[in-house]
Amino acid sequence: MFTNKKSLLALSVASAIALSGCFSDKKGADAPPPVEPPPAVIVQPEAPVALAPVANVNVIDAESADLVAANISFFENGTASTNVVDIDGNVTATIDSTDGSFTFQLKSGASVSEVTAIVTADTYITKSYVIELEDLSEGNLDLQLKLISKDTAGVATTEVTASVAGGATPDEITGGVADGKAAANVTVAAGTILQDADGNAIPGDSVSLAIVTADTSTSSGTAITPEGLNAAESATTLTPVSVASIVMVDNTGVKIKKFSQPITIEMALPEDKGFTTGDELTLLSQNEDTGVWTTETQKLVVGDLVTAENYYNASFATDHLTTFAGVTVSDTCSVPVRILTTGDAIPADGLYVDISSASVNFSKKLKANNPILVKLNKLSKRGIATDTTANLVITDSSDTVWFETTSEVALCGDIPVVLDGPAVVNETLSLVAQCSNDTSLTVGASGALVKYSLGNKSKKVAKDEGEGTYALRNLLDGSTYNVSVTYKGSLADLGTKTYTITADGTDETQTESIVCDTATGGTGATGGS
Known part of the structure; x- marks a missing residue:
């Protein structure tokens, strides 16, 4: 077979040319362009939602109106509340307020018309308050809980200690206090077994007996009487005319709530209350640990007149300790x-x-x-x-x-x-959060808890008027106010900030810097993608 040599040569040349295109050492001649990543975009935070209404509570000294650091425990019908929450939604049956001012809300879906708050503070008389919450759905609720100090005129207190053995009293225990018409006495017979709330003998080897009473011919008597003595919508009203709180605790911290045999308690009943020797009054007691009042089966019996102080010794026998009140009944x-x-x-x-x-x-x-x-x-x-x-x-x-x-x-x-x-003025406080990584991006700090006060007086919650503006109302012209802001929602990382302002009717603006999130694509103003 014969081949045309010229045709073979042409074919070889053509193939070589074609192959040289495939194996060219010219790099990237026809490679696709590299993919560029989308630019990073600073994301403006979303404006926090408005804070739901809060109960704004201030524990204050009844005389000076200054705030008092206090412990507050909440109860509903005698049991620890499960419906009181802080502004983050955490159930909080107990609050330790270092400055005496605190806020709370009700748990979502809770149907609670009132709670009992038991308030204790150093050097003050412990007292329980009934906090009505029906108006909370309409807006912030402001309350002042006034405590009176133990050295207030018309109030008398004392504390005695005694030894016990095997939970029993080897000797009679007596304790008493008398300051004018503020007088009370307690007698526990020898051989009495001191018991806890469950009826068990106490483990300690000593006890302290604390007595608090007040002159009920003055406002001191009602000032120490725990709230909740009366029921709502009753045709009759109870008025305390003889009051004493008696607490006994052993040296291990166990409260004595019961006794194996009755003990005797005497309380002063002012002569001007209109009673005489031999009369009997209705007696109520309040559990100081839960705030619940109970009508006792015993009566408060009016004894002899203490002529020098113009009061009667009224007494009763009981097998438990708590706060007691003898009352009158009126329409x-x-x-x-x-x-x-x-x-x-x-x-x-x-x-x-x-x-x-x-x-x-x-x-x-x-x-x-x-x-x-x-x-x-x-x-x-x-x-x-x-x-x-x-x-x-x-x-x-x-x-x-x-x-x-x-x-x-x-x-x-x-x-x-x-x-x-x-003379008072009103001001508007504008709160702004600014991105530190793009200062052109800002958002109004809505949804914050803003509180303001003059010195150590009661704190008020500023009304949120939307878009990060808050109304500071009824400011004493020319005075300096303390302002605290607890940021919420997307701005929670800012925590709580404190400022001072001068009340002069000039609106205030406060800007805080926050590191904003970054995203790819889109624009910062629309929140990124």
């Missing part, structure tokens, strides 16, 4: 208590009305748009009978007096008052 007031004001207008955030007498003692916020201080269905619970009288002092949160009675006035019905307030 409940049948119309709401209204404060009818003239003169200066009530500030938008309201004023505190402090009511005190030998019959009643409480503090409540008067709203700017509602003259009713005590509703019809709360009259008996507040201890307001048809003939109840009291002194009134109306103040703002800085304890500036706007009105004060010169003598006791009738509480049942309308109370006319002329308000005379100080």
Whole structure:
């Protein structure tokens, strides 16, 4: 077979040329361009959602109105509350407030109309308060819980110690205190077995017996009486006329709650209460650990008159220790208590009305748009009978007096008052969070808990007006205020910040720097992708 040599040569040349294109040493001649990563974008934080209404509580000294560091325990119907939560949603049945001011909310879905708060503080008389929560759904709720110190006029306290053996008293234990009409005595017979709440003999070898009482012919008696003595919507009202708190604890910390045989307790009953030797009064006791009141089967029996001090020794026998109150019974007031004001207008955030007498003692916020201080269905619970009288002092949160009675006035019905307030200003505080990695990106710090106060007086919660602005109301013109801000939501990393402002009517702005997240693609203004 013959081959055309010229054709073979042409084919070889063509193949070589074709192959040289495949094996060219020119790198990347036809390679695709590299993929560039999308640019990093700073993401502006989302604005936090508004904070739900809070109960804003201030524990204060009844005389100075200064805040008092305190421990607060919450109860519902005698058991530790499971519905009180902090602003992060954590259940908090107990709060240790280092400055006496705290806030709480109700757990989502909770249907709670009131809680009992038991408040203890060094050098003060422990007291329980009933906190009404019906209005919390309408907005922030402001409360002042006033404590009286142990050295307050009209109050008497004492503490004695004694040895025990095998849980029993080898000798009689006696303790007593007397300061005018503030007097009480306790006698525990020898051989009495001291028991805990479950009826077990105590383990300790010594006990301390603490007695607190007060002169019930003055407001001191009602000031130490725990709230909750009366029920709501009752046709009758109970008024304490003889009060004493008696607590016994062994040296291991176990409380003595029961005794193997009755002990004797005596309390002063002022002569002006209208009783005489041989009379009997209804006796109630309150469990100081839960805040629950119970009517005792025993009666408080009026004994001999102590002529020098104008009081009767009233006594009873009991097998347990707690707070005891002898009471009188009266018809409940049948119309709401209204404060009818003239003169200066009530500030938008309201004023505190402090009511005190030998019959009643409480503090409540008067709203700017509602003259009713005590509703019809709360009259008996507040201890307001048809003939109840009291002194009134109306103040703002800085304890500036706007009105004060010169003598006791009738509480049942309308109370006319002329308000005379100080020069005040209002300001707006704008809170801004700025990205430290792109200062052109900012967001209004909505949803924060903003509190402000004058010195060591009660703190107020600023109203959130949206987009990071907060209303600071009723500021004493020219005064310096402390402001604390607890940031929430996407700005929670900022924690709590404190500032000071001067009340001069000029709006304030505070900017905080935060490291913002980064993302790829999109734009920072729209939150990235």
